[in-house]
Amino acid sequence: MTKPCILCCAITGSVPTKANNPAVPTTIAEQVESSLAAIEAGASIIHAHVRNEDETPSSDPEKFARLQEELRKHAPEAILQFSTGGRSGAGHERGGMLSLRPDMASLSVGSNNFPTRVYENSPDLVAWLASEMVKYEITPEIEAFDLSHILQAIRLHSEGTLFGKLYVQFVMGVKNAMPADKEVFDYYVQMMKSRAPNAEWCAAGIGPNQIVVNEWAIAAGGHTRA
Amino acid sequence: MTKPCILCCAITGSVPTKANNPAVPTTIAEQVESSLAAIEAGASIIHAHVRNEDETPSSDPEKFARLQEELRKHAPEAILQFSTGGRSGAGHERGGMLSLRPDMASLSVGSNNFPTRVYENSPDLVAWLASEMVKYEITPEIEAFDLSHILQAIRLHSEGTLFGKLYVQFVMGVKNAMPADKEVFDYYVQMMKSRAPNAEWCAAGIGPNQIVVNEWAIAAGGHTRA
Ligand SMILES: [Zn+2]
Numbered sequence: 001m002t003k004p005c006i007l008c009c010a011i012t013g014s015v016p017t018k019a020n021n022p023a024v025p026t027t028i029a030e031q032v033e034s035s036l037a038a039i040e041a042g043a044s045i046i047h048a049h050v051r052n053e054d055e056t057p058s059s060d061p062e063k064f065a066r067l068q069e070e071l072r073k074h075a076p077e078a079i080l081q082f083s084t085g086g087r088s089g090a091g092h093e094r095g096g097m098l099s100l101r102p103d104m105a106s107l108s109v110g111s112n113n114f115p116t117r118v119y120e121n122s123p124d125l126v127a128w129l130a131s132e133m134v135k136y137e138i139t140p141e142i143e144a145f146d147l148s149h150i151l152q153a154i155r156l157h158s159e160g161t162l163f164g165k166l167y168v169q170f171v172m173g174v175k176n177a178m179p180a181d182k183e184v185f186d187y188y189v190q191m192m193k194s195r196a197p198n199a200e201w202c203a204a205g206i207g208p209n210q211i212v213v214n215e216w217a218i219a220a221g222g223h224t225r226a
Numbered sequence: 227m228t229k230p231c232i233l234c235c236a237i238t239g240s241v242p243t244k245a246n247n248p249a250v251p252t253t254i255a256e257q258v259e260s261s262l263a264a265i266e267a268g269a270s271i272i273h274a275h276v277r278n279e280d281e282t283p284s285s286d287p288e289k290f291a292r293l294q295e296e297l298r299k300h301a302p303e304a305i306l307q308f309s310t311g312g313r314s315g316a317g318h319e320r321g322g323m324l325s326l327r328p329d330m331a332s333l334s335v336g337s338n339n340f341p342t343r344v345y346e347n348s349p350d351l352v353a354w355l356a357s358e359m360v361k362y363e364i365t366p367e368i369e370a371f372d373l374s375h376i377l378q379a380i381r382l383h384s385e386g387t388l389f390g391k392l393y394v395q396f397v398m399g400v401k402n403a404m405p406a407d408k409e410v411f412d413y414y415v416q417m418m419k420s421r422a423p424n425a426e427w428c429a430a431g432i433g434p435n436q437i438v439v440n441e442w443a444i445a446a447g448g449h450t451r452a
């Protein structure tokens with residue numbers, strides 16, 4: 001029996017606007033339509049960011065609630081994953097939608113550089129977001145921008161700090177963080193296999209690295225983000 | 227012929243005070259005495275932080291100048307390395323002593339978590355510190371708190387952004403950053419050998435990991451920090 005590959009679709013992300021790509025869904029109506037198309041095409045997880053009227057990133061729980069309500073109604077089988085990423089807000093704002101109890105939420109467990117700034121995830125904020133996910137029974141997807149984030153996720157999970165099954169995403173190709181590097185990818189996979197054999201892992205390549213990293217992940221028996 | 231192992235002595239660091247350890251040298255006079263003892267005992271590099279009167283970390287160039295003047299006079303063969311670490315100041319303050327032209331200075335090329343906060347090294351600050359080191363002909367010691375920092379250092383060096391020979395220090399055992407992990411250490415060494423064969427590397431274990439990491443580094447043919 002072969003193991004199914006979970007496809008996660010990040011319908012919107014936090015950066016691109018319609019000026020960059022007219023197909024980017026930024027209203028809730030567009031996001032519902034785009035999510036349903038992705039689910040129809042085979043996606044199991046919808047990774048969601050919401051936007052303000054002017055297309056800037058938002059962490060407004062009311063917007064997440066509308067998206068969730070629509071998707072629960074039209075695609076009850078889909079796994080909903082809300083972003084708690086740092087581009088949409090600061091501090092506890094980033095977890096304001098967790099009380100909606102989505103199936104999953106993204107969680108960074110360390111800090112790193114982004115192309116032009118520091119992606120800040122202080123130990124206190126990480127602990128608070130993880131505890132909110134325990135409270136609302138939300139499985140985190142750990143966003144691993146570097147090797148120590150993987151080790152930190154394994155440690156936190158073994159300590160009982162992370163709800164549910166350990167699910168780690170390798171993020172590669174962000175400038176000034178980990179590049180899309182096949183040797184490092186292989187090392188990440190080996191690390192997961194040897195130290196967290198019951199966990200699942202997926203991988204995301206940013207921008208032009210997307211298809212390449214998709215192929216690596218699928219070939220290595222992992223899950224993947226499109 | 228065997229390759230010599232370079233011993234770097236961090237005489238003071240930025241955290242411990244005399245309340246933690248009465249032997250920590252915090253005045254310039256104490257630091258000169260301690261440096262000379264370390265050099266006498268075999269240290270080639272003196273990694274220096276300076277302190278305020280109340281023992282809190284300082285980035286005062288005048289204090290660094292006094293330390294440098296004394297050490298140049300009494301131990302002209304010693305390699306002086308000034309810390310540009312983030313505990314002693316913020317932004318350009320961290321590089322205010324570079325115009326003194328020490329032989330080396332520490333340089334972080336990425337951000338990561340520390341035990342209770344984010345260690346912020348924004349891309350702009352990294353670029354500025356590196357350019358100041360080029361201007362004053364100072365060889366950086368790259369402080370690698372995670373795997374991507376090693377790859378970033380190799381990339382920056384190949385682009386000509388880092389003065390002199392590439393010199394990378396693996397920092398292990400800081401809570402919420404990379405733990406002192408022998409498998410990861412071995413991977414770091416392999417990465418340096420395969421991608422930067424002309425570079426030198428050393429390793430530092432924090433707190434109780436110090437002796438362990440010293441032994442790993444010496445056995446693997448690297449340099450080490452005590
Ligand atoms: Zn996202």
Ligand SMILES: [Zn+2]
Pocket residue numbers: 070073074
């Ligand atoms: Zn509807």
Ligand SMILES: [Zn+2]
Pocket residue numbers: 236239240273275309311332
């Ligand atoms: Zn230091």
Ligand SMILES: [Zn+2]
Pocket residue numbers: 296299300
């Ligand atoms: Zn003197």
